[in-house]
Amino acid sequence: MEPEGEPRVAIIPGSMKKLIKSGFEVIVEKGAGDGANYSDSDYSEAGATVGSRADVLACEIIIAIRMVDCSELSKGQIIACVSDPFRHPQKVQACIDGGITLLSMDMIPRRLSRAQSMDVNSSQDNLAGYKAVILGAAHVPRGIPMMTTSAGTIRPAKVVIMGSGVAGLQAIATAKRIGAVVYASDVRKTAAEQIESVGGRFIEVEGMDDFEDESGYAKPLTMEFIQKVNDTVCGVAQDADIIVTTARIFGRPAPITVPASAVANFKSGAVIVDMNADVGGNCELTKPGEIHVTDNGVIIVGTSNLPGTLANSASMLFSNNMTSFITSLVDKENGFGLSDSDDILVGAPEDSDFYVSGMGGVLICQDGKLHPKQTRLGGAL
Numbered sequence: 001m002e003p004e005g006e007p008r009v010a011i012i013p014g015s016m017k018k019l020i021k022s023g024f025e026v027i028v029e030k031g032a033g034d035g036a037n038y039s040d041s042d043y044s045e046a047g048a049t050v051g052s053r054a055d056v057l058a059c060e061i062i063i064a065i066r067m068v069d070c071s072e073l074s075k076g077q078i079i080a081c082v083s084d085p086f087r088h089p090q091k092v093q094a095c096i097d098g099g100i101t102l103l104s105m106d107m108i109p110r111r112l113s114r115a116q117s118m119d120v121n122s123s124q125d126n127l128a129g130y131k132a133v134i135l136g137a138a139h140v141p142r143g144i145p146m147m148t149t150s151a152g153t154i155r156p157a158k159v160v161i162m163g164s165g166v167a168g169l170q171a172i173a174t175a176k177r178i179g180a181v182v183y184a185s186d187v188r189k190t191a192a193e194q195i196e197s198v199g200g201r202f203i204e205v206e207g208m209d210d211f212e213d214e215s216g217y218a219k220p221l222t223m224e225f226i227q228k229v230n231d232t233v234c235g236v237a238q239d240a241d242i243i244v245t246t247a248r249i250f251g252r253p254a255p256i257t258v259p260a261s262a263v264a265n266f267k268s269g270a271v272i273v274d275m276n277a278d279v280g281g282n283c284e285l286t287k288p289g290e291i292h293v294t295d296n297g298v299i300i301v302g303t304s305n306l307p308g309t310l311a312n313s314a315s316m317l318f319s320n321n322m323t324s325f326i327t328s329l330v331d332k333e334n335g336f337g338l339s340d341s342d343d344i345l346v347g348a349p350e351d352s353d354f355y356v357s358g359m360g361g362v363l364i365c366q367d368g369k370l371h372p373k374q375t376r377l378g379g380a381l
Contacts, residue, residue, distance in 0.1 A: 001056060001064040007035030007311035010063045010081070012319040016046035022327040023335065025049070029056045036311040061336075063322055067091050075099035078338075080322065082106045082120060085364055086251025087279070089380045095365050101338070102364040105325070109347055109361050111354045118325040118344065122166045123317035128306035129170030129246065132273045133159070135306075136242035137178060139291070139299050140271045144241075145179020156181050160237040161200065162257050162282065163246035164191045167275060171244050172200040180242070185233045187225075205232045226255060234262035243272045245282035251380075258283040268297030277302035325362075338363060347373050 002008065009032050011019070019026050026048040030040055040050045049055075056062065057072050064081040070091065073079065080103040085092045095102040105120045116122075137144050140157065147154040159175040161168050161184040168184060175182045176199030184200040186192075192202040205228055237243045237258075243266070247257050254276035263272070263285055274281045277288040285294060286302040293299050307314040328344070330336050340346055345363040348354035360373030370378055 001029055001032060001053070001062065001068060002066055005308075006066055006305070007308050008065050008315045008318060009033040009036045009038060009311075010065050010315075010318060010322055012036070012038050012315050013042040013046035013048070014316065015319045015323040016043070016048050018323050018327060020047050022330045024061075024326070027051045027055050027059055029053050033315070036315040038312075038315070061326070063326065065318060070094035070098050070100060073098060073100050077101070078103065080105060080326065080362075083364070084251075085377055086380050089377070092364055092370070092377065093381055096368055096370060099368045101366045103345075103362045104364050105321070105362055107360070107362050107364065109343060109354060109356070109359075112343055112348065114328075115344055118321050118328070120318055120321045123321055124307040124314060125165065125167040126170045127310050127314050127317070128275055129167035129244075130174045131306045131309055132167070132244045132246075132275050133171050133174040133178070133242070135301050135303060136244060136271045136273045139301060140241050141269045142241060144175075157241040158183070158239060159242045159244070160184070160203075160233065160240040161244045161246065162233055163248075164188075164195050164200070165246060165248075168244075168246040169194060169198055171246065173198040175242070175244075176200065183236055183240075185229065185236075187229065203233055203236050205229050226257075230257055230259060230262065234258060234265070237262070237270075238265050239267060241270060243270065244275065245272065246275050247282050248276050248279065253280040254282050256282060256284050260284045263294055263298050263300075264296060266296070266298045269299070270297075271299045271301060273301045273303075275306060278304040338366065346371065 016026060028043045028048045028050055030050050043050055062079045067081050067083040068079060075098060078101040083091055083102060083104040084106060085104050108115050108119055110119050143154050144157045146156040157180045159180040159182045161171045164184050164186040172182050172184050182200045183203055184195045185203040195202045245257050247255050249255060272283050274283045274286040276282050277286050283300060286300055288302050289304050291301050338345055345361045347360040358376035360371050363371050364374060365371060
């Protein structure tokens with residue numbers, strides 16, 4: 001079901017037992033798990049039916065990682081995936097026009113305690129943060145931990161992590177575990193404690209406040225403050241060996257946190273790992289999908305789909321998220337259904353501390369209509 005270049009699979013054989021117990025008959029496209037090291041025989045032995053793409057597309061509910069082309073779907077079908085609706089409003093409109101029910105898992109109300117086990121953003125970001133540091137370590141032309149040898153002492157590498165959301169915190173922890181001295185920044189002042197708890201040193205910027213919106217994401221910032229953050233953090237990064245950028249604003253292009261002028265001052269052999277190459281990149285010189293070296297010897301890693309480079313683990317976590325979600329929609333008495341009282345589907349009610357104005361839950365559209373709570377998305381449409 002996934003487009004070319006996506007090695008992950010949305011459901012793994014290990015999830016079959018729970019899905020079948022909940023009453024689902026599962027059909028998996030032939031070869032769907034190959035890129036993540038799950039064979040067709042693994043699925044068959046777990047109780048799934050291995051079929052053709054047409055067999056899968058005929059199902060009432062389709063689970064995928066990336067959005068399926070709506071021209072392949074039929075009216076009344078349900079698709080649960082990561083559709084990135086604010087960046088791809090035309091796909092949402094196609095679902096509305098085609099009478100397709102879209103459940104976009106990247107819209108999950110992440111602050112709800114029940115959402116934790118279903119949060120595909122966090123599970124995939126966690127792995128991406130880990131892999132970003134591993135890629136940086138693989139490309140930097142020096143050792144990472146302190147090494148004392150008879151030929152001399154190698155000082156520990158300096159790593160700067162820009163941003164400390166889920167991906168950033170995992171990157172900090174990973175860099176610390178392999179022996180680096182780690183500095184980290186965030187526009188949310190409350191992040192300082194989290195950064196220090198995983199072994200990082202917080203880079204504070206004068207005038208910093210808690211730039212976090214009610215849904216838990218970083219707010220868009222003024223150009224003046226972005227410049228101030230860039231200048232401060234890039235100053236700390238001038239002598240760094242690895243710089244990892246993680247800044248991603250929900251539904252918007254990635255902000256530039258490492259301008260070309262800053263890269264010109266980084267030392268030769270430094271590695272920048274841009275975790276957001278797929279949405280424009282945080283580094284002004286990033287080439288999406290490529291690894292290249294600048295004129296002054298800085299290596300810029302623009303690898304897209306970092307979770308996909310860990311397809312086996314990423315698929316397992318994604319599958320666990322989706323299995324928890326889809327089985328939660330099954331009622332013992334009434335079977336499978338989409339309830340307007342389910343906060344995961346429609347967002348928290350207005351009297352809740354977790355209510356976010358203009359945002360619903362993962363239910364984007366149904367019966368040819370955008371869900372009434374998705375007014376921000378309606379503006380994008």
